[in-house]
């Protein structure tokens with residue numbers, strides 16, 4: 001079973017197990033979610049929020065540049081995936 005993350009509005013997010021791909025190879029229908037491994041905050045982002053200069057970077061390079069807004073740690077995990085749940089849809 002893949003790990004499921006709870007988002008706002010009782011939505012649930014399931015990350016796809018990408019192997020550190022380049023951002024521009026991830027299909028645009030994937031949602032982007034950031035987890036802070038230091039404080040556990042999970043938050044949704046728009047891909048457009050990732051700076052232009054990082055749009056062709058490896059995921060691990062982007063993670064290394066992200067700082068948590070809550071605790072200021074630089075331990076981000078950037079995930080791409082899809083939503084499940086709601087009314088039984090999957």
Ligand SMILES: [Zn+2]
Nearest residue numbers: 036039068071
């Ligand atoms: Zn944090």
